[in-house]
Amino acid sequence: xxxxxxxxxxxxxxxxxxxxxxxxxxxxxxxxxxxxxxxxxxxxxxxxxxxxxxxxxxxxxxxxxxxxxxxxxxxxxxxxxxxxxxxxxxxxxxxxxxxxxxxxxxxxxxxxxxxxxxxxxxxxxxxxxxxxxxxxxxxxxxxxxxxxxxxxxxxxxxxxxxxxxxxxxxxxxxxxxxxxxxxxxxxxxxxxxxxxxxxxxxxxxxxxxxxxxxxxxxxxxxxxxxxxxxxxxxxxxxxxxxxxxxxxxxxxxxxxxxxxxxxxxxxxxxxxxxxxxxxxxxxxxxxxxxxxxxxxxxxxxxxxxxxxxxxxxxxxxxxxxxxxxxxxxxxxxxxxxxxxxxxxxxxxxxxxxxxxxxxxxxxxxxxxxxxxxxxxxxxxxxxxxxxxxxxxxxxxxxxxxxxxxxxxxxxxxxxxxxxxxxxxxxxxxxxxxxxxxxxxxxxxxxxxxxxxxxxxxxxxxxxxxxxxx
Numbered sequence: 001x002x003x004x005x006x007x008x009x010x011x012x013x014x015x016x017x018x019x020x021x022x023x024x025x026x027x028x029x030x031x032x033x034x035x036x037x038x039x040x041x042x043x044x045x046x047x048x049x050x051x052x053x054x055x056x057x058x059x060x061x062x063x064x065x066x067x068x069x070x071x072x073x074x075x076x077x078x079x080x081x082x083x084x085x086x087x088x089x090x091x092x093x094x095x096x097x098x099x100x101x102x103x104x105x106x107x108x109x110x111x112x113x114x115x116x117x118x119x120x121x122x123x124x125x126x127x128x129x130x131x132x133x134x135x136x137x138x139x140x141x142x143x144x145x146x147x148x149x150x151x152x153x154x155x156x157x158x159x160x161x162x163x164x165x166x167x168x169x170x171x172x173x174x175x176x177x178x179x180x181x182x183x184x185x186x187x188x189x190x191x192x193x194x195x196x197x198x199x200x201x202x203x204x205x206x207x208x209x210x211x212x213x214x215x216x217x218x219x220x221x222x223x224x225x226x227x228x229x230x231x232x233x234x235x236x237x238x239x240x241x242x243x244x245x246x247x248x249x250x251x252x253x254x255x256x257x258x259x260x261x262x263x264x265x266x267x268x269x270x271x272x273x274x275x276x277x278x279x280x281x282x283x284x285x286x287x288x289x290x291x292x293x294x295x296x297x298x299x300x301x302x303x304x305x306x307x308x309x310x311x312x313x314x315x316x317x318x319x320x321x322x323x324x325x326x327x328x329x330x331x332x333x334x335x336x337x338x339x340x341x342x343x344x345x346x347x348x349x350x351x352x353x354x355x356x357x358x359x360x361x362x363x364x365x366x367x368x369x370x371x372x373x374x375x376x377x378x379x380x381x382x383x384x385x386x387x388x389x390x391x392x393x394x395x396x397x398x399x400x401x402x403x404x405x406x407x408x409x410x411x412x413x414x415x416x417x418x419x420x421x422x423x424x425x426x427x428x429x430x431x432x433x434x435x436x437x438x439x440x441x442x443x444x445x446x447x448x449x450x451x452x453x454x455x456x457x458x459x460x461x462x463x464x465x466x467x468x469x
Contacts, residue, residue, distance in 0.1 A: 013051045017060075020044040025067045038068035038087060045091045049098035057099065061091035138231050145224035147173045147181040159232055161203045177201045180228055183217060192218040198233065209234045243362050250363065250436070319440060320361065321462040324391065324398060325354035327364050331389075334365075335372045342376065344385030354391055355398045356462040359440045364459075367433040367444065371402045371455050374429065378406030378453060397442070398461045403454040415446050 021044045028037040041064035048060055065087040133140050139156045141149050152168040160176055162168065174181035179199040186193060194216040201211035215228035328350065339346050357364075372387060379385040386405045391398065409415060416430050434444040442459040 010051045013047060017044040017048040020047070021064060021067070025070075028067070036068075041068060041087075041091055042094050045095045046098050049095040050102060052095075054096055054099055057095035058092050061088055061095060064091045138229050141168065141173070141180075141228050141230070143173055143180060143184065143226040143228070144222075145184060147184055149173055150225075156230075159203075159230060160201075161205055161207070163204075175202065176204075177211060177213065177228075177230065179213065180215060180226060183215060184224060184226055186217070188217045188219060188224070190219075192216055201230070201232075210237050247362060247366065319358050321356055322359060322361055323354060324357050324400070324459070325350070327359075327361055327368065328354065328389070328391070328400075330361075330365055331368045331372065334369060335376075335387075338376060339385070339387065342380070342385065344376070344379060344387065346372075347386060347388040349388060349390035351391055351393075355393060357398050357440075357459040358462055359442075359459055363436045364440070367436050367457065368400070368402075370429045370433045371457070375402060375404035375406060375453065379404055382406055393461065394458075396461060397458050400457040400459070401447075401454060402457075403449065404452045406452050408449075408451065409446065409453050412446055412448070416444075 021041065024037055024040045024044070027040075031037060045057065045061060045064060049057055052060065065084050068087045069084050133153045136153060137155055139153065139159045141152045141156060144150055149168045149171055156162070156168045157166070160168065172181070177199065179197050183193070183195075183197075196212070196214045198210065198212050201209050203209060210233045212231045212233040213228050215226055217224060217226040219225075328348075332346070332348070336346055372389075375387045379387070382405055384405045388401075388403045390401045390403075392401070393399070416434050430444070437444045437457055437459070440459060442457065444455065444457050447454045447456050
């Protein structure tokens with residue numbers, strides 16, 4: 001009945017209420033003094049409370065109390081005087097009570113609806129998390145305080161090479177990833193422990209792999225808990241080490257060529273001196289130089305043959321058509337924290353779309369990094385510490401410029417000479433960087449400027465090369 005009244009229109013309810021009040025008043029008039037039907041006015045009041053406000057219910061209660069007073073049973077004067085306030089109190093109280101019940105019902109329905117929506121959202125989130133965890137290529141596990149696996153996704157079987165039908169759940173993680181078991185020995189505190197670690201893991205067949213882990217631990221109602229995300233980084237490590245080896249061999253080749261260049265210069269000088277001494281021996285009347293002179297000449301010739309190693313103008317490594325923006329993004333990640341810590345700033349003047357160039361990503365990044373490190377050292381004693389890196393296109397080439405606010409270059413003619421006296425380290429940084437860039441068919445040069453230093457790295461633009469074809 002209540003649901004019918006709640007869904008009915010206001011006009012229909014009011015018509016019904018006043019019809020009932022009229023019928024009750026008529027019946028009360030017909031009965032007369034034989035009986036009182038005033039109690040029946042409670043029913044239209046209760047029905048009206050479904051749609052009317054409290055003030056309107058009180059007004060309707062006054063109307064019903066007046067009608068109740070008009071048709072009364074003879075009684076003492078005091079009782080007659082008390083009939084109206086008592087009737088008003090009963091009618092108004094009944095209506096207000098119904099209003100309170102309806103409001104409480106509405107609030108409870110809203111609360112129930114909110115709880116149901118939250119439960120639906122929670123189930124949806126839980127389902128999405130379950131799908132995310134199960135479909136994730138990374139291994140995700142949760143552990144109890146003893147290191148026993150409480151839950152693990154499907155990727156755990158592939159990572160640890162478990163047999164079909166086996167599961168990681170219920171096993172102790174120490175036999176596979178001891179670092180996670182050791183992390184449970186620390187008290188996470190009220191805020192919990194969140195960190196990352198790279199460690200060695202052991203698969204079910206005894207194979208060792210490099211694992212990158214991100215984990216957090218906390219104190220729960222059932223004791224300490226730990227959740228971890230684990231990724232096999234063995235392939236990344238192999239690629240990184242192979243790339244480092246290639247760069248090391250390349251750097252050694254460049255360094256050997258630089259040494260050969262210097263040795264060859266010295267041999268040329270020694271050869272001239274040796275020739276002069278030989279001519280002096282002949283001028284002195286000696287038919288043939290003595291054995292020591294011949295040995296010196298042979299040594300010089302041998303050194304010249306050893307020093308004949310030349311650096312190839314073009315790198316033998318395969319070059320890539322790579323986006324210049326990707327290398328500059330890597331450079332930004334590496335150098336900006338260093339400049340910020342030293343009180344400096346790096347300004348980037350890049351086009352909306354940087355060109356693609358012919359280079360090798362790691363080697364080009366090393367050349368850029370060497371230039372930025374030189375600039376960082378150059379501005380240490382300056383009030384303004386800035387490095388501006390800009391990219392422009394000139395004809396068929398892309399130009400990357402490094403310009404700092406340092407003290408400038410005192411001897412430009414010695415910039416790219418290897419083993420410079422007074423240089424930090426071996427003094428071949430710029431020499432190696434230029435050799436690397438030239439290996440890509442480009443060039444590295446110093447450009448004169450009013451203040452500071454400016455170096456330009458010139459690279460072949462892939463788009464221009466394609467257009468030429």
